[in-house]
Amino acid sequence: MRKLTAALLLGASLFAAPAMAEQITVGMAAPLSGPQAYFGNTWHNGFKLYVDKLNANGGVNGVTVAYDQQDDKADPREGTLVAQKFCDNDKVVLGLVNFNSGVAQSTLPIYEDCSLPTMTFGSNPSLTKQGYKFMVRPVANDLAGALLPAEYALGKLGAKTAVIVNDKQVFGQGISEIFAKNFETGGGKVLDTLAVAPTDVDFTAVLAQIKTKKPDAIYLGAVMPQLALFAKQMHEQGITASLMVPDGGYTPDLIKQAGEANVQGTLVAIQVPPMDASPDIADFAKLYKAKYGEDAGPYSIYGYVQGQILEQVLKTTKGLKREDMNAALHGVKVKTAVGELEFDDTGELKVAPSYLYKVEGSDFRLVGQN
Secondary structure, eight states, rough: OOHHHHHHHHHHHHHHHHOOOOEEEEEEEESSTTHHHHHHHHOOOOOOOOHHHHHHHHHHEEEEEEEEEEEEEHHHHHHHHHHHHHHHHHHEEEEEEEEEEHHHHHHHEEETTTTOOOOEEEOOOGGGGGSSSSBBBBBBOHHHTHHHHHHHHHTSSOOOOEEEEEOSSHHHEEEHHHHHHHHHHHEEEEEEOOOEOOOOOOHHHHHHHHHHHHOSEEEEETTTTTHHHEEEEHHHHTOOEEEEEEEOOOOOHHHHHHHGGSSOOOEEEEEOOOOTTSHHHHHHHHHHHHHHHSSOTTTTTHHHHHHHHHHHHHHOOOEEESSHHHHHHOOOOETTHHHHHHHHSSSSSSSSSOOEEEEETEEEEEEEEE
16 A cells, blocks of 8 residues: 555646756857957847846746857858757747848758748848748848938938948948949939948058049948048048948947047947837846846847747747747747838838938937837
8 A cells, every 4th residue: 555655646746747847049149359359249249238138037938048149250151150050959949130231141051951040130232032932021120221321411411412332241232232223213313432441451552542533421421440531531531522431330349430520420320219218128237237247249139039039939939940940030929129010921020110310529429210
């Protein structure tokens, strides 16, 4: 009888025991070294801030999140090596990847082949037009990023002419072409389109050409440190046209490296709202500073938002395999720090805001949004 009682008690305890906790791994890739390291590290920090909080509270339905953080150096070749590493690791069931469009162009086919769902930051519009089934883009693409500055130049500045300069890279050339189209559609005239190499640091010859054309505005499709160097040399050559740059210029380094006096009035378009735009965003900014001892970076808020997206995916997924996670990711509808987000059939956000900032003194002031 004692043996029977003991057996019954053992059986009851087995049924009463909680299910063994599970853990998934998120592959994280971004430029963590080099000129764009500030963007990559602070973006990832936002995600880790939210995930660490999730894990501290026991995860989601007993599932905790580990992350494998890799440096793609903003280099497509490095990016493909990282992508293959994530693909080969069965524990990685989601990717937080591709800060740069050029890297995304090279890595997305690899992720697609191994059915690894990704949240990519590459903003070139063509990326979601290639039929990928395992990617979403949780930020606005360059169609929005190049529209605001064109509208502002025409409407607020009264610009009638512009010169376009780009670094011949997927992102820089792509967004500059969209700006040019928007500017001309709005009634402006593009006087010339000039190209520089992505490694150029001396823009004397290009600026000499621009100076003779006397444009009202210059749009520079490039990344740091070229944005700062161009702004500095442009001012030194006495060119008074309004300078407009993409999101890579939304960093204190633009002002520090160019020199405050040389960059006044420069316009920067980015998908990031001001850190005091809402109570939720303000709370995030406080949490970030408390954890990392510094202000949030340009895309830290979106790393945090991607953590919120992941939480909802884990709440709704039917399983923890890549295909299950992908289905939940594409069907996600979630309230985040920047508002309610959901994706269309191509992986684009259904609503994707963009913001325009103007350098004033040593800071960026919001002057427009859509």
